[in-house]
Amino acid sequence: MILISGGKTAEYSFRGPAMDLIKKMGFRREEVVIKINGKLSSDLEEIIDSDEVEIIKVVFGG
Amino acid sequence: MKCSKCGGYAVITLHYSQTHLCRKHFMQMFERKFKRTVREFGMIKKGEKIAVGLSGGKDSTVLLHLLYKLSKKHPFELIALIVDEGTGEYRKKLIENAKRECNILGISFKIVSYADFVGFTLNDAVGKNKQVNPCSLCGVIRRRLLNKAAKEAGADKIAIGHNLDDAVQTVFMNLMRNEPLRLLRYNEPLVNSPEFVQRIRPLIRIPEKEIAVYALLNGINTGESECPYAQYSLRKEIKHKVNEIEEKYPGTKLKIFSSFLQMEKLMRQSVSDKDFVLSKCKKCGELTSSDVCMLCRMLDSISL
Numbered sequence: 001m002i003l004i005s006g007g008k009t010a011e012y013s014f015r016g017p018a019m020d021l022i023k024k025m026g027f028r029r030e031e032v033v034i035k036i037n038g039k040l041s042s043d044l045e046e047i048i049d050s051d052e053v054e055i056i057k058v059v060f061g062g
Numbered sequence: 063m064k065c066s067k068c069g070g071y072a073v074i075t076l077h078y079s080q081t082h083l084c085r086k087h088f089m090q091m092f093e094r095k096f097k098r099t100v101r102e103f104g105m106i107k108k109g110e111k112i113a114v115g116l117s118g119g120k121d122s123t124v125l126l127h128l129l130y131k132l133s134k135k136h137p138f139e140l141i142a143l144i145v146d147e148g149t150g151e152y153r154k155k156l157i158e159n160a161k162r163e164c165n166i167l168g169i170s171f172k173i174v175s176y177a178d179f180v181g182f183t184l185n186d187a188v189g190k191n192k193q194v195n196p197c198s199l200c201g202v203i204r205r206r207l208l209n210k211a212a213k214e215a216g217a218d219k220i221a222i223g224h225n226l227d228d229a230v231q232t233v234f235m236n237l238m239r240n241e242p243l244r245l246l247r248y249n250e251p252l253v254n255s256p257e258f259v260q261r262i263r264p265l266i267r268i269p270e271k272e273i274a275v276y277a278l279l280n281g282i283n284t285g286e287s288e289c290p291y292a293q294y295s296l297r298k299e300i301k302h303k304v305n306e307i308e309e310k311y312p313g314t315k316l317k318i319f320s321s322f323l324q325m326e327k328l329m330r331q332s333v334s335d336k337d338f339v340l341s342k343c344k345k346c347g348e349l350t351s352s353d354v355c356m357l358c359r360m361l362d363s364i365s366l
Contacts (some may be wrong), residue, residue: 030227030271030305033074033278040278042063042075042082058120058274059227059305060288061298 001047004054019043022055031059074275077312085279092276095267096128103249105262106132106219111139113217113259115208116164116171118144118156120277120284121223123163125265127282129221130167142171143211143220145204148183152290159283174211176203180357182366188291191364196291199360206348206357212259224263227270230318231300238296245322246329252338257349269315 003012005025014021018034022043034041035054047053063072063082070084083091100106114129116122126142133140144160146153157173164171177183180203188196212220224232229248236244246252251260265273277284292298308314342348343355350356 028302028305029077029309030269031302033271033275039071040073040085040275042072044063044075044082045072056278058278059270059301061292061295061301 001049002052004052006057013049014047015049016047017043018045018047018053021047021053025055027055027057028059032057073279074272076272078308078316079313088272088275089279092268092272093128093131096264097132099267100132100262100264103262103266105221105264106136106138108137109139110218111141111216112262113208113212113215113220114140114142114169115220115222116142116144116160117223118158118160118163118284119223120274120282121225121228121265121270123159123223123282123284124273124277125221125223126163126167126169127280128264130169140169141215141217142169143208143215144171144173145207146173146175146177147200147204148176148185149290150185152287155287163283172211172215174207176207179203179207179210180361182364184291186366187364190366194360194364195294197295197297199364200291202357202360209259213257217259220259220261222261222263223265223273225265225268225270225273226315226319227301227304229263229266229322230304230315231297233318233322234300234304235296242329243333246326246333249323249326252333253335253340253349255340255349267316267319 001012001014003010018036018041019029022029022032022034029043033056034043035056036045036047037052063075064070065072065084065087066081067087068084072082073085074088075082106112112129114122114126116126129140142160142164144157146157161171184196184200187199188194208220232248233245236242251258304315338351340349340351343350343358344353345358346355348355
């Protein structure tokens with residue numbers, strides 16, 4: 001799987017629901033949105049090895 | 063994941079209602095919620111002039127777009143007030159975004175700055191006064207400046223982009239500071255005076271994440287990033303804690319907000335206008351509940 005987060009792109013091994021990946025990467029579910037293969041997606045969507053996944057932080061402090 | 067309404071590809075799952083929505087049904091739900099909130103609180107009347115406090119971030123920019131759309135069906139006038147606190151590149155980028163969005167929609171705007179209003183930027187004040195909490199100072203100046211600018215523009219109301227998350231954080235902050243009565247003025251003013259332009263919060267029932275999703279789906283530009291002073295903010299700490307609780311117990315934010323509305327109703331019944339006597343600030347002449355207003359007290363404590 002290709003993972004894009006915080007402007008960085010990396011190969012990452014993960015299978016399972018997107019919300020588990022969000023948690024694993026240290027984000028809170030309420031503070032990010034997820035794009036799978038360029039499409040905005042539910043955080044319950046299952047991710048597979050061939051996917052390109054982008055985690056976008058949308059909630060900031062202050 | 064399939065949309066709970068039509069079986070299309072879901073762009074979001076609303077965990078608090080256990081529904082998955084496609085683009086079309088999310089947009090419908092979102093805009094319906096916005097319009098219902100405007101009606102529920104009687105926020106806008108025909109022919110009024112509404113000044114949007116526009117930061118250029120996602121909440122106020124989405125609010126600008128929604129109000130613009132609404133104003134085409136229910137005629138009211140719309141202007142934008144863009145506040146420049148003087149926080150360097152962070153604010154510059156957001157102001158550019160705010161101006162661009164106003165130009166796209168053809169909405170007139172005015173930029174008002176802390177530098178012109180109080181004689182210094184937030185960066186100046188914080189740089190020279192390490193004891194000052196930037197968020198408290200910024201909040202007090204912003205409130206007063208927006209009120210002044212809205213009055214000068216002849217606005218009937220100021221619309222701000224406060225969302226459900228902001229409302230819940232405000233409830234917690236006021237309880238933590240032992241200032242429960244401040245909550246009473248959250249939805250409607252305690253004292254009706256032509257000196258105060260009423261604030262409305264049409265996004266109050268919408269979670270922050272959904273506003274971001276709406277912005278992304280509609281290609282609305284938001285120059286969002288983190289305020290350079292966010293680390294000083296109590297709000298930020300509460301925000302993260304509440305989001306952790308929401309993740310574990312979906313619907314918590316909505317329940318807290320509903321509880322707040324019920325408590326507000328009960329508390330309003332037990333207070334009268336006499337409990338909130340305002341007089342003129344001895345220094346600036348603005349209405350205040352003490353001899354000297356909060357802004358003047360803060361300005362006195364700052365050396366530049």
